[in-house]
Amino acid sequence: MSSIPLKPPPQQLIAAAAGRPLATPSMNLRRRLTERAIEAVLLLAALVSVFTTLAIVAILVWESIAFFRTVPLLDFLTDTQWTPLFDDAHFGIIALLSGTLTTTIVALLVAIPLGTVLAIYLSEFAPFRVREVAKPFLEMLGGVPTIVYGYFALLFVTPLLQQIYPDLPGFNMLSAGLVMGIMIVPYVSSLSEDAMRAVPMNMREASYAMGATRLQTALFVVTPAALSGIASSYILGISRAVGETMVVAIAAGMQPNFSFNPVEPAATITAYIVQVALGDLPHGSLGYQTIFAAGLTLLLITLLFNIIGHILRKRFREAY
Amino acid sequence: MTTLPLTAPAADVEAIRRLIARHKTWDWLFGLLGVFALMFAMLVFAMLFGQMLKNGLPHLSWDFFTSFPSRRAASAGILSAWVGTVLVMLVTALVAVPLGVGAGIYLEEYAPKNLLTDIIEINVTNLAGVPSIIYGLLALGLFVYQFGLGQSIAAAGLTLALLILPVVIVATREAIRTIPQNIREGAYACGATKWQVVSHHVIPYSLPGIMTGVIIGLARAIGETAPIITIGALTFIAFLPPSPFGNPDQLISFDWLMAPFTVMPIQMFNWISRPEEAFQANAAAAGLVLVVMTLSMNAVAIWIRYHFRKKIKW
Numbered sequence: 001m002s003s004i005p006l007k008p009p010p011q012q013l014i015a016a017a018a019g020r021p022l023a024t025p026s027m028n029l030r031r032r033l034t035e036r037a038i039e040a041v042l043l044l045a046a047l048v049s050v051f052t053t054l055a056i057v058a059i060l061v062w063e064s065i066a067f068f069r070t071v072p073l074l075d076f077l078t079d080t081q082w083t084p085l086f087d088d089a090h091f092g093i094i095a096l097l098s099g100t101l102t103t104t105i106v107a108l109l110v111a112i113p114l115g116t117v118l119a120i121y122l123s124e125f126a127p128f129r130v131r132e133v134a135k136p137f138l139e140m141l142g143g144v145p146t147i148v149y150g151y152f153a154l155l156f157v158t159p160l161l162q163q164i165y166p167d168l169p170g171f172n173m174l175s176a177g178l179v180m181g182i183m184i185v186p187y188v189s190s191l192s193e194d195a196m197r198a199v200p201m202n203m204r205e206a207s208y209a210m211g212a213t214r215l216q217t218a219l220f221v222v223t224p225a226a227l228s229g230i231a232s233s234y235i236l237g238i239s240r241a242v243g244e245t246m247v248v249a250i251a252a253g254m255q256p257n258f259s260f261n262p263v264e265p266a267a268t269i270t271a272y273i274v275q276v277a278l279g280d281l282p283h284g285s286l287g288y289q290t291i292f293a294a295g296l297t298l299l300l301i302t303l304l305f306n307i308i309g310h311i312l313r314k315r316f317r318e319a320y
Numbered sequence: 321m322t323t324l325p326l327t328a329p330a331a332d333v334e335a336i337r338r339l340i341a342r343h344k345t346w347d348w349l350f351g352l353l354g355v356f357a358l359m360f361a362m363l364v365f366a367m368l369f370g371q372m373l374k375n376g377l378p379h380l381s382w383d384f385f386t387s388f389p390s391r392r393a394a395s396a397g398i399l400s401a402w403v404g405t406v407l408v409m410l411v412t413a414l415v416a417v418p419l420g421v422g423a424g425i426y427l428e429e430y431a432p433k434n435l436l437t438d439i440i441e442i443n444v445t446n447l448a449g450v451p452s453i454i455y456g457l458l459a460l461g462l463f464v465y466q467f468g469l470g471q472s473i474a475a476a477g478l479t480l481a482l483l484i485l486p487v488v489i490v491a492t493r494e495a496i497r498t499i500p501q502n503i504r505e506g507a508y509a510c511g512a513t514k515w516q517v518v519s520h521h522v523i524p525y526s527l528p529g530i531m532t533g534v535i536i537g538l539a540r541a542i543g544e545t546a547p548i549i550t551i552g553a554l555t556f557i558a559f560l561p562p563s564p565f566g567n568p569d570q571l572i573s574f575d576w577l578m579a580p581f582t583v584m585p586i587q588m589f590n591w592i593s594r595p596e597e598a599f600q601a602n603a604a605a606a607g608l609v610l611v612v613m614t615l616s617m618n619a620v621a622i623w624i625r626y627h628f629r630k631k632i633k634w
Contacts, residue, residue, distance in 0.1 A: 031513060038515045039430050045422030046431070049489070050443050052482050056454060059461035114357055121354025134358055136622045141365055143536070143618040145543025147585045148607045151592055152368045155375075155600060182364050213343045215350045236449070243451020245546035246585075250592055270453050270546065277456070277550045283465055291550075295457040299450065306449050 060299060063292030070286055076293070082256035082272070084290045091290070093297055095258040099173065099266035100301075103248050104241040106177025106262050107184060111237050114181070115188025116230070122189070123196035124218040135190070142186030150250030153179035158251065171253030171265035180247050184237045191236060195229020196222050228316035235309035239302045245270035269298045372611065376604030384605060388558040389587060393598035398606055400557045401587035404473070405542060407561060407576060408583055411477025412484065412541050417534055420485050421523075424492025424530075429518055448486035455483045456550025464551050471553045473561060474577040479547050484537035491533020495526035528628035532621045539617035543610060545585040556590075557582040584610050 068076070071091045079092025118138070122131050157175040162168045168175075199222050207217040223230065253265035254275040267275065273291045281287040387397025423444075431437040459479035469475040499522060507517045523530075561579035582590075584606060591603035 035513055035515055042422045042426035042430055045419045046426040046440050048419050049423060049447055049485060050440055053443050053447060055462055056458045059458055063461065117353055117357045121357065125351050125354050140615055140618050141361060143539055143614050145585055145610055145614055147543065147545045147588055148611055151603060151607055152371065156367065156371045185361060213347045215347045239449050245453045273453055274546065274549050277552055292457060295454055299454055302449060302451060306446060
């Protein structure tokens with residue numbers, strides 16, 4: 001067996017192989033320091049988001065503590081009137097929560113059926129061409145500023161509903177909720193569709209091979225498999241609806257009203273914050289503190305839904 | 321031994337055929353339902369756009385863009401509003417892009433697997449779900465009063481920057497994740513340092529994705545009303561912020577950062593809240609400008625994504 005003649009490797013490679021550096025030590029040090037500095041700067045950028053959360057919690061809690069020194073927590077939770085700026089002041093958050101809850105439920109009654117049907121249709125039924133047009137279109141619908149939806153609710157949907165139901169007041173939770181529902185449809189449909197498209201093709205093929213139709217496959221195979229994604233799209237829709245501000249502030253009015261009747265006007269938590277911000281309350285007054293207490297309530301509600309979403313995702317997660 | 325019949329009795333065949341026909345009908349009906357749902361969404365969008373076109377288009381003229389808001393609806397315009405929007409967006413982009421892209425790069429390329437990284441990741445996800453009005457309250461307490469920025473362009477720009485930070489971070493991470501690992505390995509094999517790999521390869525290749533995210537984020541920021549109302553910036557502004565080039569002593573002055581301002585959605589909200597019909601026509605015109613602005617930004621973002629997705633072949 002003949003051996004292949006080997007040329008000796010260049011001096012530098014021998015040095016590198018022996019662990020000795022190719023560059024001079026000072027160059028190496030500078031390089032290492034620059035690398036370290038860059039990494040530190042990038043870490044700081046990433047930490048900004050953590051500081052943001054801490055600042056949000058700190059400010060809301062700080063001002064709310066000052067608020068709850070004056071107003072007992074029990075009154076805040078049980079009183080059914082919210083009139084913080086009147087002489088006869090009441091601080092019952094329920095009066096605002098009822099508005100938030102009612103508009104959210106109306107919105108979900110629109111967004112969940114419409115969004116789910118769209119998601120199933122786009123993922124399982126629609127031809128390629130339709131999907132290529134519909135997806136960017138839905139994204140655009142989600143990109144329309146909320147103030148424009150508020151204008152649409154107040155000056156188009158409410159007059160339209162008044163033709164069917166003449167007693168409807170100019171401000172009402174129904175039209176705000178309906179428009180909010182339309183606004184949320186793109187979030188629900190696109191997230192649900194992503195979840196359904198992630199279901200492996202061989203599950204559909206197995207179902208078709210058993211003689212199932214498209215609809216049977218979509219409803220009994222794909223939907224259960226994508227349930228965790230679909231559930232989290234609903235949760236996202238709920239937290240959007242709870243936190244939505246401009247549509248309700250414009251179309252549902254700013255009068256706190258402890259009512260679950262969608263044809264009545266009522267303020268939501270967000271609408272109240274807007275109303276106070278529109279006025280000129282001195283920094284540090286009780287009125288100023290109320291919006292932080294209301295904001296803390298809102299944050300806790302969205303946090304609750306985030307946690308529920310997290311649990312649902314874990315609970316229904318299917319691995320393939 | 322009895323042989324099994326190869327064909328089912330005629331009655332059974334008929335029953336099975338009817339079953340199949342029924343299921344196919346359901347299939348067809350659901351397809352129809354899907355088309356209707358899509359048409360309904362399109363119809364709503366057409367009505368929304370049509371309503372604003374009908375009321376707003378007669379008001380759109382050159383004067384509308386060059387006049388200040390006024391007590392008389394006919395002569396009111398959006399000059400201070402669109403200048404304010406451009407300046408606020410400038411601050412937002414200058415703050416959100418470096419922070420968001422930096423954070424995205426850190427999380428994808430640098431972050432070790434430890435508790436801190438987990439906290440940052442969970443935090444970014446949760447921040448994306450925080451309602452925008454909460455950012456307004458943060459800005460009111462922190463920027464307006466603690467930092468003493470007042471109701472200024474700087475305060476609004478910083479608020480919106482924090483608001484769109486999660487969008488930019490997520491877009492950056494997704495763009496970086498599509499880059500194959502062997503690109504990085506190739507660069508390392510040539511002796512590149514980590515930052516050289518990132519700045520020569522990772523950032524340039526993920527640029528289309530990052531740009532898409534930044535544009536979508538800014539389009540969202542342009543339409544945001546609630547946080548800006550919350551910092552108390554709903555005022556009647558019939559003047560422009562000081563020009564950066566007005567002062568002869570300095571090359572560029574930054575007085576405009578601290579100036580009071582109004583933006584497009586605020587101006588629109590102002591007009592919607594007025595009872596007079598003439599002002600609502602102004603609101604429609606302002607809304608039309610706003611929708612065209614955000615939709616064209618979204619369209620550019622979608623175009624960039626589709627264009628580059630086809631072009632890049634690893």
